[in-house]
Amino acid sequence: MLISSVTTIYFSPTGTTKKIITSIVKGMGIVNNKKIDLTLPKIREASAPLIDGDIVLIGVPVYEEKIPEVVYDFLENLKGTGNPVVLVGVYGNIGEGIVLNELDFITQKSDFKVVAAGLFIGEHSFSTEEIPIAQNRPNNDDLNKAEAFGKNIMKKMQNINSLKDVSFKIPQGKLPLIAKIVPKNSARLFTKTPSVDMSECSHCNICVKLCPMSAIDKETLEIDKEQCLRCFCCVKRCPKKARKIVYRPRFLVSKVLTMKNKIIKEPKLYL
Numbered sequence: 001m002l003i004s005s006v007t008t009i010y011f012s013p014t015g016t017t018k019k020i021i022t023s024i025v026k027g028m029g030i031v032n033n034k035k036i037d038l039t040l041p042k043i044r045e046a047s048a049p050l051i052d053g054d055i056v057l058i059g060v061p062v063y064e065e066k067i068p069e070v071v072y073d074f075l076e077n078l079k080g081t082g083n084p085v086v087l088v089g090v091y092g093n094i095g096e097g098i099v100l101n102e103l104d105f106i107t108q109k110s111d112f113k114v115v116a117a118g119l120f121i122g123e124h125s126f127s128t129e130e131i132p133i134a135q136n137r138p139n140n141d142d143l144n145k146a147e148a149f150g151k152n153i154m155k156k157m158q159n160i161n162s163l164k165d166v167s168f169k170i171p172q173g174k175l176p177l178i179a180k181i182v183p184k185n186s187a188r189l190f191t192k193t194p195s196v197d198m199s200e201c202s203h204c205n206i207c208v209k210l211c212p213m214s215a216i217d218k219e220t221l222e223i224d225k226e227q228c229l230r231c232f233c234c235v236k237r238c239p240k241k242a243r244k245i246v247y248r249p250r251f252l253v254s255k256v257l258t259m260k261n262k263i264i265k266e267p268k269l270y271l
């Protein structure tokens with residue numbers, strides 16, 4: 001199959017998913033890349049366009065072992081044109097859950113043909129200096145693996161005459177018990193909205209502009225607690241480090257995260 005254009009669709013508040021997608025496209029060697037960045041609300045709230053790239057890459061971070069709820073509807077409403085799609089999940093070294101199975105389910109219904117999938121590790125949104133979780137991932141090794149994955153996808157596509165001949169199955173993921181019992185949006189229970197230290201803040205409004213939920217008031221810089229995803233993009237992207245992550249209850253949350261982060265995980269690639 002001739003592949004000369006790609007459409008990349010991703011949600012990436014703290015930038016790790018975007019890094020992985022960019023490296024995969026680099027490895028594919030395709031310059032014609034139409035990007036649909038779902039991180040800010042404007043794009044997500046518009047109706048999903050018809051996706052016409054020769055190949056499509058969809059990348060999401062794992063939230064509570066699944067697709068982030070905030071992009072689910074947009075992705076579910078995408079319309080393919082029978083194009084091949086590569087599914088990518090990026091998670092914070094805790095658990096990938098069923099994210100690829102959910103992406104698989106959605107895209108099969110929307111006239112896409114899944115040809116490859118990958119799970120990568122990104123620094124956990126809740127990671128701090130005190131409790132580092134997958135700090136600085138994806139690292140160079142991860143990005144090299146993403147690039148090689150892109151190259152191998154192109155090799156696979158070159159050997160395919162018709163997508164009808166492709167039989168590809170994603171292994172069934174697992175939802176841990178805790179993900180089944182804690183309520184939805186449990187991050188809101190375990191972490192506070194990051195308040196601003198006004199003695200550090202220069203009121204540059206970067207946090208206001210980057211917030212994926214537009215949940216930060218531009219005058220007071222206060223965050224709407226109900227809207228906030230706890231992605232901590234406002235903490236990680238603040239040039240003055242004027243916000244910080246506060247767990248609650250501190251002891252319990254840090255203990256659970258440390259325990260679950262014991263094994264350093266590596267990317268899993270399905271081709």
Ligand SMILES: Cc1cc2nc3c(=O)[nH]c(=O)nc-3n(C[C@H](O)[C@H](O)[C@H](O)COP(=O)(O)O)c2cc1C
Pocket residue numbers: 011012013014015016017018060061062063064065066090091092093094095096097121122123124125126187229230231232
């Ligand atoms: C609300 C929320 C829930 C999360 N749930 C999980 C999870 O279930 N498993 C995991 O390993 N990481 C989890 N993470 C961490 C992200 O998947 C990880 O940090 C990812 O790299 C963020 O992607 P981004 O940089 O593209 O925003 C969660 C992050 C947030 C904000």
